[in-house]
Structures are given as C-alpha cells and as structure tokens.
Amino acid sequence: MKDVSNKPDSFRSARAQCRLRAPQDCIERLRRGDTDKGDALKTARIAGILAAKRTDELLPLCHPLPIHRAELEFELGEEQVTVLAEVQTIGPTGVEMEALTAAQMAALTLYDMLKPHCRPDQLEITDGRLLEKTGGKSQFRRYLR
Amino acid sequence: MKDVSNKPDSFRSARAQCRLRAPQDCIERLRRGDTDKGDALKTARIAGILAAKRTDELLPLCHPLPIHRAELEFELGEEQVTVLAEVQTIGPTGVEMEALTAAQMAALTLYDMLKPHCRPDQLEITDGRLLEKTGGKSQFRRYLR
Amino acid sequence: MKDVSNKPDSFRSARAQCRLRAPQDCIERLRRGDTDKGDALKTARIAGILAAKRTDELLPLCHPLPIHRAELEFELGEEQVTVLAEVQTIGPTGVEMEALTAAQMAALTLYDMLKPHCRPDQLEITDGRLLEKTGGKSQFRRYLR
Amino acid sequence: MKDVSNKPDSFRSARAQCRLRAPQDCIERLRRGDTDKGDALKTARIAGILAAKRTDELLPLCHPLPIHRAELEFELGEEQVTVLAEVQTIGPTGVEMEALTAAQMAALTLYDMLKPHCRPDQLEITDGRLLEKTGGKSQFRRYLR
Amino acid sequence: MKDVSNKPDSFRSARAQCRLRAPQDCIERLRRGDTDKGDALKTARIAGILAAKRTDELLPLCHPLPIHRAELEFELGEEQVTVLAEVQTIGPTGVEMEALTAAQMAALTLYDMLKPHCRPDQLEITDGRLLEKTGGKSQFRRYLR
Amino acid sequence: MKDVSNKPDSFRSARAQCRLRAPQDCIERLRRGDTDKGDALKTARIAGILAAKRTDELLPLCHPLPIHRAELEFELGEEQVTVLAEVQTIGPTGVEMEALTAAQMAALTLYDMLKPHCRPDQLEITDGRLLEKTGGKSQFRRYLR
Numbered sequence: 001m002k003d004v005s006n007k008p009d010s011f012r013s014a015r016a017q018c019r020l021r022a023p024q025d026c027i028e029r030l031r032r033g034d035t036d037k038g039d040a041l042k043t044a045r046i047a048g049i050l051a052a053k054r055t056d057e058l059l060p061l062c063h064p065l066p067i068h069r070a071e072l073e074f075e076l077g078e079e080q081v082t083v084l085a086e087v088q089t090i091g092p093t094g095v096e097m098e099a100l101t102a103a104q105m106a107a108l109t110l111y112d113m114l115k116p117h118c119r120p121d122q123l124e125i126t127d128g129r130l131l132e133k134t135g136g137k138s139q140f141r142r143y144l145r
Numbered sequence: 146m147k148d149v150s151n152k153p154d155s156f157r158s159a160r161a162q163c164r165l166r167a168p169q170d171c172i173e174r175l176r177r178g179d180t181d182k183g184d185a186l187k188t189a190r191i192a193g194i195l196a197a198k199r200t201d202e203l204l205p206l207c208h209p210l211p212i213h214r215a216e217l218e219f220e221l222g223e224e225q226v227t228v229l230a231e232v233q234t235i236g237p238t239g240v241e242m243e244a245l246t247a248a249q250m251a252a253l254t255l256y257d258m259l260k261p262h263c264r265p266d267q268l269e270i271t272d273g274r275l276l277e278k279t280g281g282k283s284q285f286r287r288y289l290r
Numbered sequence: 291m292k293d294v295s296n297k298p299d300s301f302r303s304a305r306a307q308c309r310l311r312a313p314q315d316c317i318e319r320l321r322r323g324d325t326d327k328g329d330a331l332k333t334a335r336i337a338g339i340l341a342a343k344r345t346d347e348l349l350p351l352c353h354p355l356p357i358h359r360a361e362l363e364f365e366l367g368e369e370q371v372t373v374l375a376e377v378q379t380i381g382p383t384g385v386e387m388e389a390l391t392a393a394q395m396a397a398l399t400l401y402d403m404l405k406p407h408c409r410p411d412q413l414e415i416t417d418g419r420l421l422e423k424t425g426g427k428s429q430f431r432r433y434l435r
Numbered sequence: 436m437k438d439v440s441n442k443p444d445s446f447r448s449a450r451a452q453c454r455l456r457a458p459q460d461c462i463e464r465l466r467r468g469d470t471d472k473g474d475a476l477k478t479a480r481i482a483g484i485l486a487a488k489r490t491d492e493l494l495p496l497c498h499p500l501p502i503h504r505a506e507l508e509f510e511l512g513e514e515q516v517t518v519l520a521e522v523q524t525i526g527p528t529g530v531e532m533e534a535l536t537a538a539q540m541a542a543l544t545l546y547d548m549l550k551p552h553c554r555p556d557q558l559e560i561t562d563g564r565l566l567e568k569t570g571g572k573s574q575f576r577r578y579l580r
Numbered sequence: 581m582k583d584v585s586n587k588p589d590s591f592r593s594a595r596a597q598c599r600l601r602a603p604q605d606c607i608e609r610l611r612r613g614d615t616d617k618g619d620a621l622k623t624a625r626i627a628g629i630l631a632a633k634r635t636d637e638l639l640p641l642c643h644p645l646p647i648h649r650a651e652l653e654f655e656l657g658e659e660q661v662t663v664l665a666e667v668q669t670i671g672p673t674g675v676e677m678e679a680l681t682a683a684q685m686a687a688l689t690l691y692d693m694l695k696p697h698c699r700p701d702q703l704e705i706t707d708g709r710l711l712e713k714t715g716g717k718s719q720f721r722r723y724l725r
Numbered sequence: 726m727k728d729v730s731n732k733p734d735s736f737r738s739a740r741a742q743c744r745l746r747a748p749q750d751c752i753e754r755l756r757r758g759d760t761d762k763g764d765a766l767k768t769a770r771i772a773g774i775l776a777a778k779r780t781d782e783l784l785p786l787c788h789p790l791p792i793h794r795a796e797l798e799f800e801l802g803e804e805q806v807t808v809l810a811e812v813q814t815i816g817p818t819g820v821e822m823e824a825l826t827a828a829q830m831a832a833l834t835l836y837d838m839l840k841p842h843c844r845p846d847q848l849e850i851t852d853g854r855l856l857e858k859t860g861g862k863s864q865f866r867r868y869l870r
Contacts, residue, residue, distance in 0.1 A: 001774050002182060003794035005736060005813050011440060018270070037147060037206045042332040046495045047205055049436050050340075053491055053499055056778055058203075058250055059257050060192055060771045061182045064778055064791055066499055068527065069438035088440050092793065096265070097257050104249045104270070105203055112204050112242050120241070120275040120285045125163070125249070128270030140265045146339050148359035150301060150378050156585060187767040191640045194581050195775075198636055198644055201343055205336045209343055209356055211644055213672065214583035233585050237358065291629050292472060293649035295591060295668050308560070327437060327496045337495055346633055348493075348540055349547045350482055350626045351472045354633055354646055382648065386555070387547050394539045394560070395493055402494045402532050410531070410575045415453065415539070415563030420555040430555045446730060477622040481785045484726050485630075488781055488789055501789055503817065504728035523730050582762060598850070617727060617786045627785055638783075638830055639837045640772055641762045676845070677837050684829045684850070685783055692784045692822050700821070700865045705743070705829070705853030710845040720845045 001061050007092035012135030015086045016099035018128035020107045026114045026122075027076055040113035041074050044083070048072040048106030052087050055098045065091045067098065072106050083107045084131075094136050104128060146206050152237035157280030160231045161244035163273035165252045171259045171267075172221055185258040186219050189228070193217040193251030197232050200243045210236045212243065217251050228252045229276075239281050249273060291351050297382035302425030305376045306389035308418035310397045316404045316412075317366055330403040331364050334373070338362040338396030342377050345388045355381040357388065362396050373397045374421075384426050394418060436496050442527035447570030450521045451534035453563035455542045461549045461557075462511055475548035476509050479518070483507040483541030487522050490533045500526045502533065507541050518542045519566075529571050539563060581641050587672035592715030595666045596679035598708035600687045606694045606702075607656055620693035621654050624663070628652040628686030632667050635678045645671045647678065652686050663687045664711075674716050684708060726786050732817035737860030740811045741824035743853035745832045751839045751847075752801055765838040766799050769808070773797040773831030777812050780823045790816045792823065797831050808832045809856075819861050829853060 022030075033039035052070035056062040069088040074081055085102035087095040107125045114123060133140045167175075178184035197215035201207045213233045220227040230247035232240040252270045259268060278285045312320075323329035342360035346352045358378045365372040375392035377385040397415045404413060423430045457465075468474035487505035491497045503523045510517040520537035522530040542560045549558060568575045602610075613619035632650035636642045649668040654661055665682035667675040687705045694703060713720040747755075758764035777795035781787045793813045800807040810827035812820040832850045839848060858865045 001792070001795045003813060005793040005815055038335070039329075039332050042329050043205055043336055045328070046333055046336045047203065050492065050495055051203060057775065058192065058196060059254050060188055060775055061254075062257060063793065066501070066526075066791070067436070068440040068498065070436045088438060090440055091791075096260065097253065100256065100270075101253055104253060107273075108242065108246055108249060109204050109206075111245065112207060115241065120278065123274065125245075125273030126271045128252075128273075129268065130265040133265065146357070146360045148378060150358040150380055183770070184764075184767050187764050188771055190763070191768055191771045195637070195640055202340070205340055208358065211356070211646070211671075212581070213585040213643065215581045233583060235585055236356075291647070291650045293668060295648040295670055333495055337493065341493060347630065348482065348486060349544050350478055350630055351544075352547060353648065356646070381646075386550065387543065390546065390560075391543055394543060397563075398532065398536055398539060399494050399496075401535065402497060405531065410565040410568065413564065415535075416561045418542075418560030418563075419558065423555065473625070474619075474622050477619050478626055480618070481623055481626045485782065485785055501791070501816075502726070503730040503788065505726045523728060525730055623785055627783065631783060638772065638776060639834050640768055641834075642837060676840065677833065680836065680850075681833055684833060687853075688822065688826055688829060689784050689786075691825065692787060695821065700855040700858065703854065705825075706851045708832075708850030708853075709848065713845065 004063055004092040009090050009092055010135050011090050012094045013088040014094060014096045014099040014133045015131040016103045017082055017084050017131055018103045018107050019080050019082050019126050020110050021080045021124045022114055023118050023122050024079055026118050029117060030081060031076055035113045036116050037113045040110050044106040044109040045072045047109040048085055048102040051105035052098045052102040055101045058101060059097055062097050063093050065089045070102055072102060094133060096130050096133055149208055149237040154235050154237055155280050156235050157239045158233040159239060159241045159244040160277040161248045161275050162227055162229050163248045163252050164225050164227050164271050165255050166225045166269045167259055168263050168267050169224055171263050174262060175226060176221055180258045181261050182258045185255050189251040189254040190217045192254040193230055193247040196250035197243045197247040200246045203246060204242055207242050208238050210234045215247055217247060239278060241275050241278055294353055294382040299380050299382055300425050301380050302384045303378040304384060304386045304389040304423045305421040306393045307372055307374050307421055308393045308397050309370050309372050309416050310400050311370045311414045312404055313408050313412050314369055316408050319407060320371060321366055325403045326406050327403045330400050334396040334399040335362045337399040338375055338392040341395035342388045342392040345391045348391060349387055352387050353383050355379045360392055362392060384423060386420050386423055439498055439527040444525050444527055445570050446525050447529045448523040449529060449531045449534040449568045450566040451538045452517055452519050452566055453538045453542050454515050454517050454561050455545050456515045456559045457549055458553050458557050459514055461553050464552060465516060466511055470548045471551050472548045475545050479541040479544040480507045482544040483520055483537040486540035487533045487537040490536045493536060494532055497532050498528050500524045505537055507537060529568060531565050531568055584643055584672040589670050589672055590715050591670050592674045593668040594674060594676045594679040594713045595711040596683045597662055597664050597711055598683045598687050599660050599662050599706050600690050601660045601704045602694055603698050603702050604659055606698050607661060609697060610661060611656055615693045616696050617693045620690050624686040624689040625652045627689040628665055628682040631685035632678045632682040635681045638681060639677055642677050643673050645669045650682055674713060676710050676713055729788055729817040734815050734817055735860050736815050737819045738813040739819060739821045739824040740857040741828045741855050742807055742809050743828045743832045744805050744807050744851050745835050746805045746849045747839055748843050748847050749804055751843050752806060754842060755806060756801055760838045761841050762838045765835050769831040769834040770797045772834040773810055773827040776830035777823045777827040780826045783826060784822055787822050788818050790814045790820060795827055797827060819858060821855050821858055
C-alpha cells in the first residue's frame with residue numbers, strides 16, 4: 001500500500017458510471033419499482049452507498065478514507081440503465097475507486113433483482129469508467145459519455 | 146429476500162466474465178507482475194475470491210451460501226484483459242451473483258493498480274456477463290464470448 | 291459459544307418487532323418516502339435484511355446460520371411505526387436473534403433518516419420483542435401485541 | 436448520503452440508552468456474570484463498542500467517523516437493566532447513531548445470553564433514546580430518564 | 581480456492597494454542613481482570629470467538645464453514661499466558677485455521693490491553709500451533725505442549 | 726475504549742514481526758510461489774494489508790485509524806520465514822496493533838497455504854513482537870532480532 005502520509009488533505013470528488021443492458025420490460029420494472037425482490041433502484045442506491053464506504057476492504061491496496069458524501073443516480077433508457085456514482089471526501093488520496101465500486105455494486109444489485117425476470121444473456125454490465133475527478137495533483141474530466 | 150427453504154440443496158456452479166480495457170504497456174505490466182502497487186493479477190485473484198465469499202453482504206437480497214470453490218483466471222489480450230470467475234457451491238440457490246461479483250471486483254482491483262500508470266480515459270470495465278450456470282431448475286450456457 | 295453439533299438441522303422461523311415513536315409529520319414522511327436522506331422505509335428494509343445476515347458478527351455468541359429468508363414490514367400508526375421482521379432458516383439453532391436484530395437495525399435506520407426532521411426527544415425505539423418462533427425443541431407464540 | 440464536506444471538524448459526543456426488561460433471576464445472573472454463555476455484561480460491553488465502530492456499515496446513510504471513545508455502562512434494577520452508551524469523536528457530523536446503535540447491540544447481546552434462562556415473553560428491549568448530544572450546531576440534553 | 585464439493589460433510593474439530601509472554605504484574609492484571617481497558621481475558625475470549633467465525637474473510641483461501649462451537653481458555657503461568665482455542669463444525673473441510681486464528685486474535689487482544697502496563701519488549705506472542713484435529717481423512721494429535 | 730480526543734494527531738509508524746517455522750521444502754515452495762493454493766507470499770502480503778486496515782474490527786478496544794501505509798516483507802531462511810509488517814498513519818494513537826495484526830494474519834495465511842504440503846507439527850508461528858514504534862509520547866526501538 002503506497003504511503004500517503006506526505007500528501008496533504010484536500011477536497012476530492014469523483015464521478016463514475018457503468019451501464020446495465022436489460023430488456024425493455026425489465027427497465028419498465030425498474031421504473032415502476034416492482035421486481036419480485038422489491039424496488040430495485042432504491043435497493044441499488046443503498047448497495048452502492050454501502051460499497052463506497054467499504055471500498056478499502058474490497059480493493060486490497062486502497063486507502064481507508066472518511067467518505068463525506070456518496071450518491072447514486074440512475075438514468076433509464078430504452079434497453080439500458082446508466083448508473084452514476086458520485087463520491088466526495090477530504091483526504092490525502094482520491095475517491096475514484098470508491099465511485100467506480102459504488103457504480104458497479106449498484107449495477108450488480110440491479111442485475112440480481114432483474115434476473116428472475118429475464119434470461120441471463122439479456123443482462124450485461126458494461127461501460128464502467130471514470131467520468132470526472134477533482135482535487136489532488138491531477139484533474140480529469142471526460143466530457144462525452 | 147426470497148424464501149429458499151423449499152429448494153433442495155444441489156451442486157451449482159457459475160462462470161462469469163468481464164473485461165478491462167487498458168493500454169498495451171499496462172497489459173505488459175500485468176504480464177510481468179510489476180505495477181507500482183505490486184503484482185496486480187495475483188492481487189486481483191485474491192480480491193475476487195474474497196468478494197465471492199462476501200457477496201451476500203454486498204448485494205442486499207442475495208442469500209448466504211457455503212462457497213465450495215471460487216477461482217479467477219485472466220486472459221491477457223493486446224489492449225484488454227478478460228477476467229473469468231468460476232464459483233461452486235452445494236446449496237439451495239445459484240452462485241451467478243457470486244461469480245459476477247468476483248469478476249467485477251477483480252477487474253476493479255486491476256484498475257486500481259494500473260491507474261498510476263495511465264490516464265483515466267484509457268481504462269474501462271466492460272462486457273460483464275454470465276457465461277455458464279449449472280444446477281437448479283434452469284441451466285444456461287453462453288457458447289460465444 | 292455453545293456447541294450445536296448434536297442438534298439436527300430443522301426448519302426454523304422467527305418473527306420479532308419493535309416500535310419507533312415519532313411525530314405525525316415524520317410518519318407522514320415515511321408514508322410518502324421523502325425524507326431528506328431518501329425513502330426511509332425502503333432503506334430500513336434493506337438495512338434490516340443485511341443485519342439479519344450479519345447477526346453472528348454483531349452478537350458474539352450467536353452461531354452463523356444460512357439465512358433462507360429475511361423480510362421486514364412496517365405498520366404506520368399515527369405517531370409510531372411498528373417494525374416487523376421475519377427470518378427463516380434450516381439449521382441447528384433458531385433465528386430469534388436474527389429477527390430481533392433485523393427489527394432493531396431497521397428501526398435505527400428510520401431514526402437516522404428522520405432525525406433531521408424533528409427533535410431528538412421526539413424519537414424513541416421501544417417494544418422490542420419476539421412475536422413467534424417455530425422449529426427446534428420449544429415453540430413460542432405471542433398472541434397479543 | 437448527505438454531504439458533510441463543508442462542516443468543520445469539531446468535538447462531538449453523544450449518550451444514549453435503552454432498557455432490557457428481564458426476570459429477577461436473570462438480572463441476578465447478570466450481576467454474578469454467570470449465564471450459560473459466559474459473563475453477559477462484559478460481553479455486551481464489547482459488542483456495543485464494536486457496533487459503535489461499525490455504525491456506518493449498519494446504517495446505510497451514516498458517515499464513517501473516527502470514533503475516539505466508546506463506552507458502555509449497565510445499571511441493574513430489579514427487573515430491568517439500563518444500558519448506557521457514550522461515544523465521542525472529532526468529526527464533521529455527530530455520533531448520536533453510534534451511541535444508539537451501541538446501546539441496542541449491547542442490549543441484544545444481553546438478550547441473547549439470557550434467553551436460555553427464561554421465556555421469550557419475559558424479555559423486552561425498550562426505552563431506546565438519545566440522552567445527550569454535544570458539539571455541532573444543535574445541542575441537546577434530556578434531563579430526566 | 582480448492583474445490584470441496586466432493587468432500588462429504590463430517591464432524592470436525594480442532595484445538596490450537598499460542599502463548600503471550602508478559603511481566604508478572606501483567607499476568608496478575610489478567611487474573612484480577614483489571615487492565616485500564618477492562619477485563620482482558622473476557623474481552624480476548626470474545627475477540628477469539630468472533631475471529632473464528634470470520635476466518636474465511638481474513639485468510640483468503642479458507643472456505644466459509646458453519647461454526648458450531650468456538651471456545652477459548654486461558655492458562656495463566658508466572659510470566660506467560662497460554663491461549664487455547666477449540667472450534668467445531670460439521671462441514672466438508674477442517675477447522676484448524678479457525679482455531680489458530682481464534683488463538684492468535686485472542687492473544688493480540690491481550691497484548692493490546694496489557695501494553696499500557698509494560699514496555700513493548702516485555703510482550704511476545706509465541707508457540708502458535710495446532711494441538712489436535714479430528715475428522716476428515718487425516719487425524720492429528722500433539723501430545724506434548 | 727480509551728478516549729483519544731485530547732491527543733493531537735501526529736505521524737506514527739510501527740514495525741512488527743513474527744516467524745513461521747516450516748520444513749525446507751515448504752520454504753522452497755514459498756520461494757517459487759507454487760503451493761497448491763497459489764503464490765503464498767503474495768497472498769499473505771494482501772491478507773496482511775487487509776488485516777491492518779481492519780484491526781479495529783478485530784481487536785475490540787483498538788481505535789479506528791486512517792491507515793496511510795501498510796506493507797509486508799518476507800525473509801526466507803532455511804526452515805523459517807520471518808514476516809515483517811510496517812504500518813503508518815497520522816492519527817491520535819499508535820499503529821503497533823495494526824502492525825502486529827498484519828504480521829500474524831500474513832503468517833496464518835502462509836500456514837494455511839503450506840499445510841497441505843507438510844504435517845501440522847512441522848508448522849509453528851512464533852516470535853511475534855513489536856520491532857519499532859515512532860510518534861506519540863513514547864518511542865521504542867528493538868535493535869536486535
């Protein structure tokens with residue numbers, strides 16, 4: 001694990017995304033909040049927030065950070081849902097991995113709740129990437145999604 | 146959480162994949178095992194196995210299952226690495242989510258260890274899907290990747 | 291930790307409850323799902339289910355059990371919400387503590403999400419008890435709540 | 436999860452309580468430290484302290500905080516035990532939920548250790564509330580219990 | 581993680597030990613249960629039991645097992661305490677690692693609670709080994725300690 | 726849990742060790758990275774780092790600390806491997822327990838991966854102690870190992 005003792009605390013935020021492709025009627029179920037296992041979007045939001053806070057347990061070389069904010073949003077398309085995760089901290093290192101982990105775990109939660117409603121080959125998690133990162137020495141912004 | 150008390154225990158296995166796209170020199174680092182944070186493939190294997198065993202903590206509506214085997218493999222391409230996860234259990238419900246979670250967490254670990262070596266827009270996690278599932282009432286096999 | 295190796299596996303279920311007293315407008319927020327932190331009932335359901343699965347980590351002398359089902363329900367009264375938790379397993383020991391833990395953690399989650407909307411002395415968690423237990427050597431049913 | 440990046444770190448403490456009602460001979464067992472599962476008060480103290488440190492994993496929208504102190508006390512009455520939890524931090528948000536969670540998990544631990552010694556309808560966890568909170572913008576003190 | 585799907589469930593137990601060397605007055609504190617942080621032996625017992633249940637999270641290639649019993653004992657000598665851990669399960673693989681982990685975590689807990697009372701070079705954890713293992717294909721018993 | 730609110734944050738580091746005695750051919754397997762369960766040294770490194778970050782969950786009275794660095798090293802002898810752990814933080818209390826826990830969990834991981842290759846009485850974890858501690862009011866350095 002890299003040493004971050006020399007890095008000053010600063011405000012840092014990161015936004016990441018991934019996408020779940022799913023059949024139209026599954027997207028409809030997300031919109032109505034009525035899968036057989038419950039309201040998938042609201043469950044996935046919680047799973048993503050909890051995952052953001054536990055990233056350093058899941059990714060062995062990540063530093064523990066005091067997560068100041070973690071939030072998930074979902075954009076429903078025709079045959080896909082885009083999962084957007086945003087995480088903020090004041091710390092010595094960035095929160096990219098926290099945002100990426102939150103997005104992926106939220107997408108996996110949606111997958112888990114939709115899988116009784118379609119065939120496995122109709123579900124795919126894709127387009128997982130960092131959208132924006134502020135704070136620290138390097139700033140990064142992806143303008144197009 | 147759905148009731149699985151009426152489902153008999155049976156042997157179940159699942160294989161899942163995802164892909165991390167990364168620049169050639171990053172793939173080379175994976176091959177040589179020498180990122181600044183250590184040997185990324187071997188670290189990702191451990192992260193994936195640990196994630197498989199904790200899937201029911203990460204995905205709120207997953208059942209806890211006695212994981213009998215979890216293994217990760219990595220296929221290095223020119224500008225991508227394919228992460229393959231296989232999980233087995235004897236239990237009342239399947240291990241698809243365990244295999245998918247293992248693959249995604251392994252890919253995120255690779256991402257975390259490669260990110261000091263390239264720009265964020267050069268890394269993307271994609272093609273996350275179930276490849277095969279045996280046991281339980283429905284069997285599924287995806288022949289093409 | 292008591293030895294349960296001699297106890298045969300059997301179907302076991304437990305139902306438990308607790309109550310959160312809160313001002314009328316807070317109960318109204320629960321009904322509409324619109325606290326400042328999100329939909330409190332749906333979040334509390336997830337927190338309760340997750341807590342049921344981790345009971346053996348939280349209560350030092352509880353045995354790990356393969357939770358087959360965990361579910362939460364909420365009955366909204368005028369100035370209180372009753373949290374009902376039901377847990378099922380097939381195992382060598384009962385799931386009373388899992389049901390009680392699920393109910394309490396769900397109530398604490400409601401408390402956490404309502405506290406920006408009222409004064410601390412308006413919130414109280416009370417009436418935490420087992421309602422029903424089946425399986426194992428002793429059966430128990432509380433007919434009145 | 437609400438953003439706390441703008442909130443300055445300050446010293447914060449909270450005290451919370453709950454009560455476990457139990458038959459007289461169970462209270463006596465607590466006093467003597469001799470339930471069949473071991474010394475219940477000392478075990479509950481540890482369970483409460485551990486729970487305080489993991490509150491942000493249990494309550495989805497709580498922020499992780501560097502817990503500086505967590506302590507439990509038990510007041511034995513004739514047919515009840517009052518669990519008092521006190522938690523302190525220096526952080527951007529308060530520790531009410533940590534104190535409340537510590538008290539409830541300690542009470543559940545006592546319940547778990549007393550239940551082989553009485554009937555389920557003789558045990559009840561009640562009166563869970565915040566007693567005092569200092570630091571941050573609002574201060575609160577409940578003078579009567 | 582090795583596949584244990586072909587291994588039949590059987591009763592399995594393991595006993596392990598380790599030793600903490602400490603100055604006489606520290607041993608005396610253990611005996612009286614009065615370190616500045618509380619009763620160390622009772623706290624270490626709980627830490628050991630909890631660790632036994634989480635061994636598969638701590639040791640990456642250990643299988644999750646339904647721990648049926650975990651217990652710790654402490655033998656106080658003049659300038660050392662011997663920590664004995666015993667774990668039992670009915671499962672497809674043994675509980676040696678659970679017993680060893682329980683003993684080590686209990687010893688580390690004692691170390692943590694004694695360290696305000698002596699110098700670091702007066703504390704040492706040693707003699708960590710398996711004492712006995714039953715069940716599975718190989719049985720093992722160490723007669724001398 | 727002792728109150729550390731009055732202690733100022735300062736840079737703190739600790740180094741700890743333990744030793745695993747094992748037969749020559751097992752040490753050879755460590756060197757070549759080829760136990761039946763995989764590369765033991767690289768797995769143990771990860772287990773140790775993860776354990777350092779979770780010390781406050783494992784040792785009940787330890788404070789949570791923002792681990793800034795955790796690293797493991799292994800010195801292979803003829804019939805033993807010395808595990809060295811180093812941990813750094815900027816915090817109100819020291820990281821001795823984190824370093825000791827990291828070393829022990831790494832050694833237990835090695836034990837777990839070597840045990841299919843030898844008899845139980847050929848493996849022993851010993852010499853667990855603090856080597857160096859800096860920061861805080863007391864400094865300590867053990868010059869000889």
